[in-house]
Amino acid sequence: MNLHIHNTLTNKKDLFVPCSSAKSINMYVCGPTVYSEPHIGNARAALTGDLFYRVLKELFENVVYIRNLTDVDDKIIDQSSKTGIPISKLTEDVACIYQKNMLELNMLKPTHEPKVTDNINNIISTIEKILINKSAYISEKHVVFDTVAFENYGTLSKKIANDLIDGARIKPEAFKRNQKDFVLWKPSQNDKHGWDSPWGFGRPGWHIECTSMIKSIIGNNNTLDIHGGGNDLIFPHHENEIAQGSCCSSSKYCNYWFHNGIVLVNKKKMSKSLGNVILVSDIINRYDPSIIRLALMSTHYRQPLNWTDDTINNAKNIYEKISRTLNNTSQLDVTRDDNFLELLCDDINTPNAIQYLIKQAKLARDDIKVMSKLKYNCQLIGIVSNRNSIEINPNEKQIIENLIEKREMARKNKDFVQADSIRDQLTTLSVVLEDGPSGVTWKIKR
């Protein structure tokens, strides 16, 4: 089976061919800068990477998936000085929440989760390679990448050098030869955090860490198969990565680039200034992780996703249908379903995949073979059925069951007035009843 990826480099859907003929492939997805709690935008980016990883694992024997944590950045310094929380505590706390949130959302653990602070030496040696290659210069204690030295600058973002200069709303910085040049290493004041380097006490610029961590894991002269991230990273971040990565190594930097669309809230980009940021930790308390995954998958990853109440309610209904079908199938063996996998191999077309699952859920009710495929498919995209997993304390459970028993008595006696009144009472406790042919079943519906 062939995987097609919409490649930002070529701007079309390309057949994925691994760069080595071996069965091993590698993928890097830009993780978060750990300065504030993860929001659903972070979750969407991680989910896109997660889905690629899950599909790749179906197709290749050995998939190396790298998702970094950026714990050195000016935003972190700002946040630390604003809140008074020391940098190391801030980054450790946020990184910890991020990892916890991602696990809760049923994201597979990446093969590597490198941190910038663990890679300062690698970063310094990458910068040295770029300097040796004469693709960077030193100016006022900064090491600056010389974009003129890299003739392919702008190929990813399809930006022409002149456009960038025209749109110069960037405040000019005297130490740069060209304003589109970017910093690889910058000086730190002694009181700020930094590291000793051949260019003095300082810290890495924004873009170099990804390149350096990738190269340290896959090998400096190897090509990355796939690189992903949010589409707001295309320029300048990924453009700059390509420039650096091409000038510190003899090989092509990366073959396939995918970019997920951003999450909009009320049709606006989430931002702190608009106050419309939705944190993962908030929604995870209110909805089953599978529902959140389905909500994020309801739109194809490349499209912008407008997050509304309907988005999550829709996902809730779909999940309800599927998990109801899969109820009591914990003993059932799973069967791989190539038809489903094929939909995902078409550039991770999750809306089509979800449509397929809904249809399959209907058919599965009276076909055990279809059921075992459905189960496989749900596991594949990380939708687990854990109906009735909502914790109820034993007292509450006893009360509910007593009421149900009382109602059953009333029904047997054809006292429907009382039966209905008890049902109303249960409704206020969020209990939903279903009078099936084999008796009453109930569940908590939040």
Added chain:
RNA sequence: GGCUAAGUGGCAGAGUGGUGAUGCAGCGGCCUGCAAAGCCGUCAACGCCGGUUCGAUUCCGACCUUAGCCUCCA
């Protein structure tokens, strides 16, 4: 201003050169003491204007609108 996406029924959202998915909501029915769930049926859309074509929502061009990027951002 430049660049990149996108505009589909009440809402959300795929897809396609020729009977326009799917889910929610609505409507009708079966089932039920009544519900719930399930099942069956049903209503309803392709921004605007040209062009290509036997035929376009699908291809091409202009226009309008929206979002994002060009400055930190997943």
